[in-house]
Amino acid sequence: MDLIADHISHHFGALEVLDNVSFTVRAGEVVAIVGPSGCGKSTLLSILGGLLRPSAGSAELRGAPPPASLNPLTFVFQDFALLPWCTVEQNVEFPLLHTGLNGNDRRAIVDDTLRRTSLADFRETYPKQLSGGMRQRVGIARALAVRPAILLMDEPLSALDSQTRELLMEDFIRLLADGAMGAVYVTHNLEEAIRIADRIVVLSRRPGRVRETITIPLTRAGRGDIEARGQLLALQTELWSLIREEAIDAEREVQHA
Amino acid sequence: MLDRAKSTDASPQAGRNADARPVEFRGGGFAPRVGRSAGWIALALVIGFWQLAGSIGWVNALFLPTPSAIARAIYQLAISGALWHHLSYSLMRIGAGWLLGTIAGVIVGFAIGLSSPARGVGITFISALFPIPKIALLPLLILWLGIGEQPKIATIALGVFFSTAISVYSGVDSVPRNLIRMAQSFNVPFHAIVRRVIWPGALPSILAGFRITASIALLLVVSAEMIGAEFGIGAFVLQAGNLMQTDQLLAGVVILSLFGLAIGRLINWLETRLLHWR
Numbered sequence: 001m002d003l004i005a006d007h008i009s010h011h012f013g014a015l016e017v018l019d020n021v022s023f024t025v026r027a028g029e030v031v032a033i034v035g036p037s038g039c040g041k042s043t044l045l046s047i048l049g050g051l052l053r054p055s056a057g058s059a060e061l062r063g064a065p066p067p068a069s070l071n072p073l074t075f076v077f078q079d080f081a082l083l084p085w086c087t088v089e090q091n092v093e094f095p096l097l098h099t100g101l102n103g104n105d106r107r108a109i110v111d112d113t114l115r116r117t118s119l120a121d122f123r124e125t126y127p128k129q130l131s132g133g134m135r136q137r138v139g140i141a142r143a144l145a146v147r148p149a150i151l152l153m154d155e156p157l158s159a160l161d162s163q164t165r166e167l168l169m170e171d172f173i174r175l176l177a178d179g180a181m182g183a184v185y186v187t188h189n190l191e192e193a194i195r196i197a198d199r200i201v202v203l204s205r206r207p208g209r210v211r212e213t214i215t216i217p218l219t220r221a222g223r224g225d226i227e228a229r230g231q232l233l234a235l236q237t238e239l240w241s242l243i244r245e246e247a248i249d250a251e252r253e254v255q256h257a
Numbered sequence: 258m259l260d261r262a263k264s265t266d267a268s269p270q271a272g273r274n275a276d277a278r279p280v281e282f283r284g285g286g287f288a289p290r291v292g293r294s295a296g297w298i299a300l301a302l303v304i305g306f307w308q309l310a311g312s313i314g315w316v317n318a319l320f321l322p323t324p325s326a327i328a329r330a331i332y333q334l335a336i337s338g339a340l341w342h343h344l345s346y347s348l349m350r351i352g353a354g355w356l357l358g359t360i361a362g363v364i365v366g367f368a369i370g371l372s373s374p375a376r377g378v379g380i381t382f383i384s385a386l387f388p389i390p391k392i393a394l395l396p397l398l399i400l401w402l403g404i405g406e407q408p409k410i411a412t413i414a415l416g417v418f419f420s421t422a423i424s425v426y427s428g429v430d431s432v433p434r435n436l437i438r439m440a441q442s443f444n445v446p447f448h449a450i451v452r453r454v455i456w457p458g459a460l461p462s463i464l465a466g467f468r469i470t471a472s473i474a475l476l477l478v479v480s481a482e483m484i485g486a487e488f489g490i491g492a493f494v495l496q497a498g499n500l501m502q503t504d505q506l507l508a509g510v511v512i513l514s515l516f517g518l519a520i521g522r523l524i525n526w527l528e529t530r531l532l533h534w535r
Contacts, residue, residue, distance in 0.1 A: 083454065084534050098449055
């Protein structure tokens with residue numbers, strides 16, 4: 001199943017946020033969206049996921065979702081968005097409660113998902129008892145439970161410390177390795193984008209326009225090799241040079257706001 | 258390989274010289290702790306002093322009866338059955354008024370919290386009517402509903418309704434929007450979002466509202482009973498005051514205080530049971 005951003009523009013009142021953004025996320029592909037602060041990355045993701053109606057253009061799906069998918073477009077949120085009154089198990093089960101599955105089927109999915117995300121020992125734990133990394137792991141488990149075709153990830157690691165980020169990035173790479181699931185990965189971290197994405201869409205400063213689309217010329221598995229480091233570093237430098245001037249302008253704009 | 262330099266001056270003594278002085282501690286205070294026994298000891302001291310002042314004649318017993326006299330009055334009220342008689346009337350009025358006001362307040366509060374038309378209309382009406390002292394409406398309610406239990410119950414229900422509606426819609430407003438968006442992103446239907454996200458998210462504010470409305474109900478039942486009732490703790494206190502039976506009057510006040518404490522405990526228990534996740 002492909003996800004298409006078709007000439008999407010959006011404004012909040014007089015504030016123009018996105019201007020004519022178009023790209024396609026093909027089945028199983030991971031597309032990262034990067035750009036300076038305030039360029040509309042998260043707004044774009046909300047539009048792609050159907051949580052916000054664009055002022056112009058549309059988000060479209062092409063092709064049938066995988067037959068077992070219960071929610072083809074599924075978000076992983078920056079702030080985890082866990083229900084604090086529910087245990088880990090209840091949080092993972094939450095999106096399944098309204099899918100028509102019976103209790104046994106739901107339990108089987110939850111058990112399997114908790115096992116895959118190494119959360120089986122924490123099923124009775126409440127979110128407040130977990131570290132940030134573990135909370136995001138629950139957010140990921142909840143997303144995986146509905147077997148999405150495309151994960152919509154809004155800066156999923158930005159609220160975490162660097163070591164936890166590294167561990168979760170390894171998890172993401174493992175989960176996306178077989179190409180069964182695609183993803184749109186919004187981030188301001190260029191290193192993350194280069195590690196996880198097949199393609200990177202670079203947005204300009206507000207109103208966000210597609211400035212460049214960069215294809216990563218290495219397989220995700222190959223990016224860990226020592227020989228690839230130089231190439232990745234060069235890519236990161238290139239990306240930064242694309243964004244740097246606008247990031248400075250965006251920062252000044254925010255400070256003057 | 259990492260070069261791990263061996264430190265030669267790691268000993269605390271190494272850099273110490275005659276001018277060394279400890280860094281002054283500046284982080285104290287601003288963290289009051291609740292001592293469990295301190296409050297009870299203070300209360301016992303006040304009661305003890307009060308008893309002493311009455312016993313040795315510092316205070317006229319007519320103006321301020323001793324704690325022992327008040328305890329005796331409560332005991333006599335209890336064994337004569339008058340206490341239960343008055344208390345049962347007050348409890349019935351509080352129970353019925355609070356329940357009616359709470360049910361209506363929760364429904365209206367949720368409507369205001371969830372629907373734009375209801376919000377537009379509801380907030381205007383609540384803002385206009387909330388500041389009115391509800392006891393001032395009792396004569397009008399007597400005119401409308403007749404002399405009996407209905408106007409007293411309606412006064413309490415009105416007082417409870419407005420505060421409940423405000424705490425409920427404030428609670429709905431305070432539910433983090435990201436949780437609602439999360440539920441929407443999983444196609445969770447509206448009624449299930451209300452039941453599984455908004456209701457539990459608003460519950461802390463709703464229970465805090467219950468604490469306030471319980472006090473309002475207590476205040477209004479006493480006022481209403483003082484204005485127009487034969488039985489009830491408020492009527493009893495007023496009657497005792499008119500007859501200068503100050504020990505009975507204070508017995509009624511102590512009973513009201515104990516009743517308020519009991520309601521507070523009940524709400525604490527509810528909070529512990531329902532909000533354990535906080």
